[in-house]
Amino acid sequence: MSDEGRELYSVGEVAELLGLHVRTVRNYVRDGRLKAVRIGKQYRISRADFEALTSRPAPAAAEDPGATGETPRRHVEVSSIVQIDAIGPDAASRLANLVTASAQSPRATPAALRVQTVYDKERARMKIVILGDAATTADLLNLVDGVLGPGNGMGNDLDTHDAAGAHHG
Numbered sequence: 001m002s003d004e005g006r007e008l009y010s011v012g013e014v015a016e017l018l019g020l021h022v023r024t025v026r027n028y029v030r031d032g033r034l035k036a037v038r039i040g041k042q043y044r045i046s047r048a049d050f051e052a053l054t055s056r057p058a059p060a061a062a063e064d065p066g067a068t069g070e071t072p073r074r075h076v077e078v079s080s081i082v083q084i085d086a087i088g089p090d091a092a093s094r095l096a097n098l099v100t101a102s103a104q105s106p107r108a109t110p111a112a113l114r115v116q117t118v119y120d121k122e123r124a125r126m127k128i129v130i131l132g133d134a135a136t137t138a139d140l141l142n143l144v145d146g147v148l149g150p151g152n153g154m155g156n157d158l159d160t161h162d163a164a165g166a167h168h169g
Contacts, residue, residue: 008044078137082128092119092126
């Protein structure tokens, strides 16, 4: 894909550039996290909106870093997908609230941390998608790891609930 002179990107192209699934990018558009224009049945994302989401220039704009006379600023962004199996709906909800609140809390770095959580009730599986700088992402991953450890009350609550949520005692 040639990015030279590109002003509009498809959802698929943005997904490829960010290393995300197309469905994730579509969800970003629907949630308002990524601005897009609907042309026919497809979304198109402008270079400016891509840059606003990622806090970095789109590929064509980054081709000649010396063109503006500025020293290019190194930017590292990490995308992580955490999959948690055998987690009940109550624990998944509590964990989603904790992760979301942590991502929105003020921090020393100006970089935004973006988080999306999905719970599959049929499989009792939760996925957390994290996008952000390396250090902040690592902090959030450590928080998740610590919260899911033994004896914290956030462990496997499937022991007392079946997939339909009925309590077994």
